[in-house]
Amino acid sequence: MPTAVELFTPVTKKVNLYSDFRKDLLQSPLSADIVILKDEDAVKDSIKNLILTDPGERPMQPFLGGGIREMLFENITPATLKLIKDKIKTTIELYEPRAELIDISVKSNIDDNVVSVIIQFYIINRQQPITLDVILERIR
Amino acid sequence: MATVKTPITELDFDGIKSQLKTYLQTQTQFKDYNFEGSNLSALLDVLAFNTFNNNFYTNMAINEMFLDTAMLKNSIVSHAKELNYLPRSRKSARAQVIITISNEAETAQTITIPQYSNISATYLGDTFNFVTDQAFIAKRIAVGVYQTDTITIYEGQMLESFQREGFIVDSEGVLRVALSNDNVDTDSLVVFVDAEATDNQNVFTLARDIYGVEPTDKVFFIEPYFDDRFSVYFGNNNFGQQPEEFEDVRVRYRITSGAEGNGITNFTASFVEGASITVETVVASLGGAEREGIESIRFNAPRALQIQERAITTKDYEILLKQKFPEITSASVYGGDELDPPQYGKVAISVYLSDDTTIISQTLANSYIEYLNDRSPLSIEPVFVQTEYVYADTTIDISYTSKLASRTASELESLVRAAVQTYSDDTLEDFDKTLRISKLSTALDAIDTSIQSTSIDVKPIIEYAPALNIKANPRFQFGQKLIQPYAFNIGSDSFTGYKPAIKSSPFDLNNVCVFIQDDGVGNIQIVSEDTLNQQVIKPIAGTVDYETGEVKLVDFVVQKFSGSGIKITANTVDQDVKSPKGRVFIIRDTDVVVNMNLIESKSATINTSKNYT
Numbered sequence: 173m174p175t176a177v178e179l180f181t182p183v184t185k186k187v188n189l190y191s192d193f194r195k196d197l198l199q200s201p202l203s204a205d206i207v208i209l210k211d212e213d214a215v216k217d218s219i220k221n222l223i224l225t226d227p228g229e230r231p232m233q234p235f236l237g238g239g240i241r242e243m244l245f246e247n248i249t250p251a252t253l254k255l256i257k258d259k260i261k262t263t264i265e266l267y268e269p270r271a272e273l274i275d276i277s278v279k280s281n282i283d284d285n286v287v288s289v290i291i292q293f294y295i296i297n298r299q300q301p302i303t304l305d306v307i308l309e310r311i312r
Numbered sequence: 313m314a315t316v317k318t319p320i321t322e323l324d325f326d327g328i329k330s331q332l333k334t335y336l337q338t339q340t341q342f343k344d345y346n347f348e349g350s351n352l353s354a355l356l357d358v359l360a361f362n363t364f365n366n367n368f369y370t371n372m373a374i375n376e377m378f379l380d381t382a383m384l385k386n387s388i389v390s391h392a393k394e395l396n397y398l399p400r401s402r403k404s405a406r407a408q409v410i411i412t413i414s415n416e417a418e419t420a421q422t423i424t425i426p427q428y429s430n431i432s433a434t435y436l437g438d439t440f441n442f443v444t445d446q447a448f449i450a451k452r453i454a455v456g457v458y459q460t461d462t463i464t465i466y467e468g469q470m471l472e473s474f475q476r477e478g479f480i481v482d483s484e485g486v487l488r489v490a491l492s493n494d495n496v497d498t499d500s501l502v503v504f505v506d507a508e509a510t511d512n513q514n515v516f517t518l519a520r521d522i523y524g525v526e527p528t529d530k531v532f533f534i535e536p537y538f539d540d541r542f543s544v545y546f547g548n549n550n551f552g553q554q555p556e557e558f559e560d561v562r563v564r565y566r567i568t569s570g571a572e573g574n575g576i577t578n579f580t581a582s583f584v585e586g587a588s589i590t591v592e593t594v595v596a597s598l599g600g601a602e603r604e605g606i607e608s609i610r611f612n613a614p615r616a617l618q619i620q621e622r623a624i625t626t627k628d629y630e631i632l633l634k635q636k637f638p639e640i641t642s643a644s645v646y647g648g649d650e651l652d653p654p655q656y657g658k659v660a661i662s663v664y665l666s667d668d669t670t671i672i673s674q675t676l677a678n679s680y681i682e683y684l685n686d687r688s689p690l691s692i693e694p695v696f697v698q699t700e701y702v703y704a705d706t707t708i709d710i711s712y713t714s715k716l717a718s719r720t721a722s723e724l725e726s727l728v729r730a731a732v733q734t735y736s737d738d739t740l741e742d743f744d745k746t747l748r749i750s751k752l753s754t755a756l757d758a759i760d761t762s763i764q765s766t767s768i769d770v771k772p773i774i775e776y777a778p779a780l781n782i783k784a785n786p787r788f789q790f791g792q793k794l795i796q797p798y799a800f801n802i803g804s805d806s807f808t809g810y811k812p813a814i815k816s817s818p819f820d821l822n823n824v825c826v827f828i829q830d831d832g833v834g835n836i837q838i839v840s841e842d843t844l845n846q847q848v849i850k851p852i853a854g855t856v857d858y859e860t861g862e863v864k865l866v867d868f869v870v871q872k873f874s875g876s877g878i879k880i881t882a883n884t885v886d887q888d889v890k891s892p893k894g895r896v897f898i899i900r901d902t903d904v905v906v907n908m909n910l911i912e913s914k915s916a917t918i919n920t921s922k923n924y925t
Contacts, residue, residue: 188343189343190343190344190347191341191342191343191344192342192343192344192350192351192352193342193351193352194351195351195354208341208342209351214344214350217349217350217351218344218347218349218350218351219349220349221349221350221351221354222348222349225349230354230357231325231357231358231360231361232325232326232357232360232361232364233348233357236348267347267348267349268347268348268349269347270347
């Protein structure tokens with residue numbers, strides 16, 4: 173049985189501030205509708221999109237994007253990693269106003285030929301820090 | 313949501329994307345449209361870009377569909393083609409020369425100068441080639457010396473095409489020959505059909521329209537092709553003979569440097585072996601022109617359709633002349649009844665080329681009249697009237713301050729003179745022009761901040777160059793009301809302070825230096841120039857009409873005059889001076905007097921306060 177307090181306290185429906193669709197337009201097996209990314213997932217996907225976009229890739233927006241793909245063909249040195257970190261930081265600060273950066277960690281994994289990026293950030297007006305892992309690797 | 317109207321007014325990318333965002337604001341499912349990293353934003357970019365592309369192409373396509381809005385020359389030329397207008401190709405400059413051939417070994421009575429003989433010229437560091445467009449005969453004038461009459465030579469080089477690559481046979485079997493060179497002067501085109509390379513037989517000639525063209529006539533037509541090139545086509549056995557599909561069609565034409573070939577006076581030639589050739593220039597090369605530009609085609613094509621190659625109104629004559637002869641800057645055409653004496657059934661034509669060519673040669677005038685003869689009504693005869701000019705006796709007082717003067721008085725004067733010439737070049741130098749004092753004054757005020765004010769006084773000058781010692785009855789029309797002075801009374805101080813409406817520069821009559829002036833009651837008198845004992849030599853030498861500005865001289869004889877003619881100056885009521893009918897208005901630097909007045913420092917203070925009353 174619900175208590176009296178529970179009976180008279182209005183139930184608040186969670187309102188999603190941010191919503192987006194997946195870029196592969198994945199269909200929900202239950203509703204047959206496309207899957208919606210909400211709040212934290214939407215922002216994470218947005219940041220991932222931004223840093224993996226090269227400037228000039230998006231039509232009529234020549235400066236949008238992190239442009240780190242070109243860095244993957246450089247020699248992996250501390251300077252290169254620092255450059256990648258700076259580019260990611262600048263991109264997020266410029267194009268993702270919902271994220272407040274805490275830290276960016278860029279590490280190289282020479283054996284696997286990948287660069288691992290860990291981005292920690294807050295979503296504005298949310299208290300939980302969020303961590304986003306992105307693996308950068310050459311596709312050829 | 314369905315009731316919300318999505319604005320569709322924007323055409324650029326940002327505007328379209330903004331409109332899509334406005335639409336998405338009306339739903340709650342996808343909210344990330346404002347964040348550039350979102351997948352939704354990427355989709356919006358693609359949609360907006362696609363819409364922008366469609367807008368651009370639609371806009372371009374619709375613009376190019378109309379003569380008024382088309383931007384591409386090929387489109388404009390295509391529209392002009394619909395109006396039966398042939399845009400002007402490059403035109404060869406043409407010069408008139410007399411060729412003298414000296415060859416002591418030659419004994420014949422004549423020497424033939426072959427068609428397409430080359431004559432070289434160097435001008436401003438560039439080398440040009442001129443050619444004869446037909447064969448000329450040089451007649452023997454002394455032993456071993458042969459001379460032509462005045463002949464016309466054309467700038468350019470003759471090219472002959474033997475290629476069949478440019479030939480196009482469309483689905484209707486119409487044969488076209490695309491000319492491979494875009495520097496062609498289309499006036500020089502000659503077409504040979506099924507003739508040997510060295511054979512000048514079976515010549516097809518250019519037809520400008522289909523009137524009177526029979527199915528068997530050997531004619532060809534020209535039309536613009538694309539990229540400033542032209543193509544030749546035939547009458548499909550309806551309006552001219554059509555070559556068979558595999559007949560060899562050759563085209564001969566001249567390629568030219570256009571306007572660069574104008575103004576050349578020095579020519580050399582060596583087309584006769586063993587002879588010395590002298591080329592004497594009668595008229596320097598002129599008439600060379602670039603291809604017709606976009607705006608010119610846009611303006612002329614509809615008008616060419618209106619006049620249909622026929623000269624009926626005065627405007628028709630002007631348009632036809634300017635189309636055919638690119639050297640003509642402007643033309644004045646009026647009825648022969650306005651000539652003095654009136655010549656009924658004729659139309660008078662004057663043209664203005666440039667201030668370098670003030671006298672039009674007889675040969676040039678003949679070419680204009682010959683061209684118009686075929687296009688004017690049967691009962692109307694075009695006659696050429698040598699272009700006349702009106703000049704401006706201009707006195708300019710410039711007040712300038714030393715405080716703001718970064719230039720010396722002489723530097724300022726040079727700038728003022730240059731500004732006056734620029735005004736003359738840009739605003740006058742045409743028929744039916746008016747010198748507006750305020751406009752000229754504004755131009756002079758803007759020269760330098762040190763110029764505080766300008767005062768300009770302009771009087772029209774008509775120059776008269778009479779045959780010496782021959783009685784004449786010349787008439788001059790100023791076409792403006794004159795300031796009638798008080799009646800002139802002969803007395804001891806009668807010349808002092810007298811301001812005549814008409815006054816001339818000095819000239820000699822019976823060994824006395826004299827000038828003419830009006831007497832305030834409508835007569836022209838001849839007065840001696842002697843300042844100590846000035847007297848009226850002939851009280852009535854003609855009349856002046858103060859209302860119309862017409863001056864008539866009777867039995868006027870001149871013994872001698874200096875310069876290019878006697879300057880007759882009028883004192884007009886209106887400060888703005890209008891060019892009389894059929895005269896071109898020019899301000900010559902020699903007629904301009906500039907007085908530089910330095911304002912003392914005390915009065916040179918600039919008052920920057922403003923009154924808001």
